[in-house]
Amino acid sequence: MRGEPGPGAGSAEMVETFSLQNIWKSFGGVAALSDASLQLVRGEIHALIGENGAGKSTLINIATGVHRPDRGTVRIGGQVVHLVSPGAAADHGVAVVHQERNLVRKFSLAENLLLGRQPVKQGVVSYRRMVADAEPWLERVGLHLDPRTEASRLGPGQAQLLEIAKALMRRCQVLLLDEPTSSITDAEFEHLMGILRELRDEGTSIVFVSHKLEEVYALCSRATVLRDGRNVLNGASLGEVSQEDIVRAMVGRHIELFASGSVAKRQTGAPRLELRNVSTELGHHGVDLTVHKGEIVGLYGLVGAGRTELARAIVGLAKVTGGEVRVDGRPTRIRNPYDALRHHRIGYVSEDRKDEGLILTHSISRNVGMTVWARLERRMGWISESRVRPHVAPPLQRLDVRMQRVSQPVGSLSGGNQQKVSAAKWIAAEAELLIFDEPTVGIDVAAKDAMHRLIAELADDGLAVLLISSDLREVVQLADRIVLMGDFRILDEIEGGGDYGPVSQRVMRAITAATEEAEAAAGDADGAARPAAEAPAQ
């Protein structure tokens, strides 16, 4: 059977293929799901929406046999089934593609695809057959690559497609995609959409989890919205509900989304940080950048433009090799983040929340407190939780972090709340220059709004803020000035705070112009501004 892609095209009638009915699930006395349901019909793309912590992941884990429901039934094709393990779910044709990909980076595409089911000839894995077997499935998802390519060479979007190919090869009827678009480019999303539509037309039922409502509307026909573990909308037709309705359903109240149009122009103070002709070991050249007190500078550019790398050089995580760095007008050298925090009150909210922003296994209090221990300890370093708590609680409160206790491990919080903790750390530290690196990637509408408000408030309070974001709307909305970066250089600078339309057009024009200029200068050799789709993730 293998090697022949896709199930036979089925009839388009509303046949219920997969349903989770009245599911209850709690962890350690805390209810994650209370009477939640999800019904899929054959050949549809169904959106599953909710804030972080609303129970989406738990529902997916139940659908894929990772967790078992306390109460409620799972039906596949009308039959009640008990998905006792992920293996059992796979046998029933349920497959999931997670945000975190499960690829063996050192293996080839073919090996990854056929992991655990390699074709064996006389006790030896037949590589030739493996490559031949893998090829049609890679083609199926539009990965026109040699099956012998190493998986580590795939970009995030391509890795996603490989995972989908893996799911298809296991003949799945129900495909769950958990935030598939959080780390891929627009072009990759278009491609993914095409593939998903084809699969739908062939009869696969697809669950699409996303925070981006534009995408949901572009792709899905129905939506199920969860809030606090309950259904707020159950398979509502998207033709009949508006985006505002969905947001209201998700959040449970009407939220006036933050927009800087309503904010008066900020009064900016003296320069807090100045880079003069700075070059770094990471490849920056001649970078000039100034961030004033009470100002938000947006640093925008394509993926791979060198923005995160510049931030790392500023806080001393990478070496500055030339030029001058001034803090409060004084030339200085920042050797490491300890230096940056202790001597210059500069903080960096990392884009890599899980590996660099937080210690997931440690408590909220320890994570937030890390930056203030040095200030609070008595002689010989003596310190206590009760001494730290008054400094840890206010920022958490300001950001409305939803938690049970400050002694709870950060890893037990939802993504949006983790991001808030990661920012709270630097508020507790009373940093005077804060670098936010992609502060709202992969977090829900309400958490995103909270981050936006925070960033604006901090600048209003007189902090200097450098905002790195690939979300142009966010940059235009928040920044007083937008600095454009490409290929580890500063391309241009634009006044922020205007309407999205004209400003975004100017930004795109400036980037295109600079890119063309650079390409003309560099000739045909290695186009200077790398297109986003091919750029590495970092």
Next chain:
Amino acid sequence: MLKTRATDEAGEGRPGVTVTRSAGGMIERVREVAATQTSAIGLVILITITWTVFGVAGSGFLGSFNLYSIGQLAARDAVLGMAQAMLIVVARMNLAVGSIGAVCTSLLGYLLVSAGVPVWLAFLLVALTGVLASLLMGAAELLTGLSSFIVTLAFLSAYAGGALLFTSGHQYQISSSIISRLGNGTLLTSAICPLVAVAVVCGVLCWLLYSRNSLGWKMLAVGANERAARASGVNVPRVVLAAYALSGLLCAVATVMNASYELNVNAGFGSDWLLPSFIAAVLGGVALTGGEISVTGILLAALFYDSLQSGLTIINVPSYWIQLPEGLVLLVAVLLDRARRARRKSMRPRDVVASAPAPVVVP
């Protein structure tokens, strides 16, 4: 004191803080405590079983003479476990515990016997040497960027060889009455060696370090996620050096403890310290991946390990065979460490909903 508590209450009790206190939270908390103490609880059970079995099977196991010698050995092994734990906590390891012991032992013998230095001064110099010997390894690790495994392995042979060269294989017969009373006297009853008190004091100090001192907190942070600790402004090199220094200090303490009951010492001391140091730390619940420690666990694990050894000797298991269960205990300890982490992970669902409705954000 009063002031701290007042501000504390103000911080948590202020309206609008989304801290939910529910029955579920209490249960979760009890579970959390039970989960963090599994190693200690398990070890108490293991020790009870060991003592019961050998108490019945081997004559004299529970006699005061045997208990005394178990305590004597377990005290040293507990301190060795702590020396090892200091570096495991920061996600490193110290393979040279025994060699630092050899260097310290040689120096102690030389100072007391050949140089006739007063006991207190000898202790001080030995402690200093332990710290410096270990700091040197730390500096080498930071400068070369190699893993602690390689660096301490290199120093293991360098120090052991150096100690032999220094003493030229000389034996030192320590005659100080203070030292011999420490290792061979009694405390309260004839079944307890004063060294037990030394181990407990070290344990209390370690506990204070990790629960009440910012250095200990930073060590835990560095061990759990070095990148995050560095990005949050923790001075990682300084913390790592401190961990090496403390590990070396505890090796020096273990040296004095060991010498105090052996009395006739040479540069061969410490060659058999590595295994007990790992067993006490890992079986005691120090996560091999770093960032977690249980001092109670280390003390109990050392007690269990030496009870087992003593019991096997008493029921006449040939000494060649005793090494086999030693290795098995380490293997079991590592497996337990892994199982513990897997369980903790499964207890931590990603998607827990706060049980109270969210308050409205007022802009």
